[in-house]
Amino acid sequence: MKTFNYTITDPVGIHARPAGILVKEIKKYDSAVTVTKGEKSVNALKLMALMGMGIKQGDTITVSVDGADEDNAAAEIENFFKNNL
Amino acid sequence: MISIQGKGVSNGVAFGPLFFYKRSDNSISRYEVENTEEEWNRFKAAQAKAIEQLGELAEKARAEAGDDAAMLFETHQMMAEDLDYEESVQNAIQNEKHNAEAAVSDTAEQFAEMFATMDDAYMQARAADVKDVSSRIIGILKGVVQGGIDSPVPVILVADDLAPSETVQLDKTKILGFVTEGGSGSSHTAILARTMGIPAIIGLGKQLPADFEGREAVIDGSTGSVVIDADDATRKMLTVKMEEQKKTQEMLNRLKGLPNETKDGHKMKVFCNIGSPDDVPAVLGNDAGGIGLFRSEFLYLNCDDYPTEDFQFEAYKKVLSDMGEREVVIRTLDIGADKQIGYFNLPHEENPAMGNRALRICLNRPEIFHTQLRALYRASAFGHLCIMFPMVTSLWEVREAKKMCERVKKELQDEGISFSDDVKVGIMIETPAAAVISDRLAKEVDFFSCGTNDLTQYTLACDRQNADLGRFFNPHHTAVLRLLKMVCDNAHKNGIWVGICGELGADLSLTETFLSIGIDELSVSPRSVLPLRQKIRDVNVAQVKDKILQMLMTDENAT
Known part of the structure; x- marks a missing residue:
């Protein structure tokens, strides 16, 4: 399992648009992706649960990637966060 | 008949x-189902159909308005196939034996409730998205024609x-x-x-x-x-009219993509005046070069209380990103006079046109101004923003307003929020005072835009809303036109551009005059863009300029 931390810089946080693009991105990989903020964790494929976390600008989240293609997937997903959120 | x-x-x-x-009505019937497997398949079929429809809408939106517009429908698609959403529907059908319509409706309520109770205005508004998606699925289940x-x-x-x-x-x-x-x-x-x-x-x-x-x-x-x-x-009369209009419109449509350039090569920027983000498609549809006046008042007029920074930010961002690289001039709050807003609690004035209005309110109530400028600068990261202050009469007002801009930029920088470092700041020239000292004002700002309705009203001391004064209210008055020329000369001496964003800009009988005195930009309603382009392309400035300028200075019939 690979994990990385990321601090959200987008002023609106993980809102519908980037959450939607994120789900699309994650679907490309076989690995299961979990997003954790504080005590709460969600499967990042679940769009509404992800939006329901209310992740805002300045929040630090932990993303864990678990599966056969986790090395590549974790790097690409981290890039995605840097470029979009 | x-x-x-x-x-x-x-x-x-x-x-x-x-x-x-x-319109499909939202009522649904509720009943217990015997064959839950069959009901579940009904839901799956409707869900698939909804996803297919949303995909078509996304493609249509992409073709009409680009990727951003398409994303809304793509997000709806993902909501429709969300795993938790599906699981909730499945549970309601298979375990509680609810019919598919009721299962979707209850699930929608549950998810909408989750969003509605979140501590974030943006997320609260997403409740409507879940309901929208769900009523689409329910509509399909009920066999409503989309x-x-x-x-x-x-x-x-x-x-x-x-x-x-x-x-x-x-x-x-x-x-x-x-x-x-x-x-x-x-x-x-x-x-x-x-x-x-x-x-x-x-x-x-x-x-x-x-x-x-x-x-x-x-x-x-x-x-x-x-x-x-x-x-x-009647039929015949209207048929003739229809044919004529069709011909005119076809002729105008052929001008799309062509420059606003006179026969002798003078270029004019033709932009649009808009009052809300909803007007942007009309701006683009008529091939305008940008937005010369976005009246920000609508944000305030449509609210029951002061609009928040985030709310304003979203509206500005929408217009800026929809307009892409094209310039968007957003005018800061211009209320008072004929536009009153209850929650501002402005005391009654005997003479509101000369009263506490526009930039004066902003300087008297800096907290309102501060919120708006923060929203504007935050939005500047998403397009080509120009900020414009209305109702200027003195140099110190402009300096004070600019100081507020600097303060806001500093704050955003300290907070690590991105904004464009190339936001142009300009002012409206709509008072005789501003026109007369435009040589000094031009050194303070990046552009001028003349508001001809107010400039005429103040120059001629003539209330534009008083129906009895119709013949006294003359925007073609030599005094108004001379002021415009003076503003142009002072702007150009200082290397800044000058536009007109009042109704006069679309007055085709003055297009030659505007070109002759050196106006750089005309901002008009979307529908006026192509007729204006047609007019500009017909003018030869070299041929008319001297005569027009001479008339402006010596006209014995000066009105």
Whole structure:
């Protein structure tokens, strides 16, 4: 399992648009992706649960990637966060 | 023959059968199902159909308005196939034996509730998305026709009024014109009609009973008349009018993509005046080069309390990103005088046109100004923003306003929030004082835009809203035109551009004058863009300039 931390810089946080693009991105990989903020964790494929976390600008989240293609997937997903959120 | 009168909000003539918009009602029946497997399959089929429809809408939106517009529908698609959402529906059907409609409706409520209780205005608004997606699925389960028009031939669409989500789904190839009971000139229906270039008539009230469905009608958007079963004479008269309008519009459409350039190579920027983000499609549809005046008041007028920074940010961002690289001049709050807002609690004034208004309110109540400027600078990261202050009379006002801009930029920098470092700051020239000291003001700002309605009113000491003063209110008055020339000269001496964003900009009888005195930009309503382009392309400045300038200085008939 690979994990990385990321601090959200987008002023609106993980809102519908980037959450939607994120789900699309994650679907490309076989690995299961979990997003954790504080005590709460969600499967990042679940769009509404992800939006329901209310992740805002300045929040630090932990993303864990678990599966056969986790090395590549974790790097690409981290890039995605840097470029979009 | 039956004649009914409404208010025309989009020009053009159309002949066709009346068709009453059928809105799917949201009521659902609830019952216990025996065969839960079959019910689950019903849901899966409706869900698949909804995802397919949303995909089509996304492609349509992408073609009409780009990737950002498409993303809304793609997000809806993902909501429709969300794993938790599906699981909740499945549970309601398989374990509680609810019918699919009830299962979807309850699930929608549950998810909408989750969003609605979040501590974030943006997320709260997402509750509407979940409900929108769910009512689509319910509509499919119930067998409602999407798009509302179930007719083999194009029709004149009759509705009470249409919501944005309804207008976007309409099959546009089936619509010849719009007729609505309610609505206003700035309603979605009116904007859509103007963008599509088809007639629209609003405010008919209950004059059209539903049993008129299918009857032949002629509508004329320029006069607001709706005629049912027209006689031959009326029919003939309107046919001629329709042909003429069609020819004119075709001629104008051919100008799209061409520069606003005179025969001798003088270029003019032709931009648009808008009042809300909804007007942007009309701006782009008419091939305007940018937005020369975005009146930010609508944000304040549509609220019951001061609009928050985030709320304003979203609206500005939308316009800026929709306009891409094109310039967008957003005017800061311009209320007072004829535009009053209750929650500002402004005391009654004897002479409001000369009172506490526009930039004066902003400087007297810096917290309001501060919020707006923060929203504007935050939005600047998403497009090509210019900020404009209205109602300037003195140098110190501009300096104080600019100081506030600097403060806001510093704050954002400290907070690590990105903004563009190339935001141009300009002012409206709408008082004689500003015109007279425009040589000094030009050193403080990046551009001028002349508001000719107020400039005329203040120069001629003539209330533009007093109907008895019609013949005294003359924007062609030499005094007004001389002031405009003076402003142009002072702007150009200092290397800044100058535009006109008042109604005078679209006055084709003055286009030659504006080109001659050196106006760089005209900002007009979207519909006026192409006629203005046509006029500009017909002018030869070298041939008319000397005569016009001489007349301006020596005209013995100076009005």
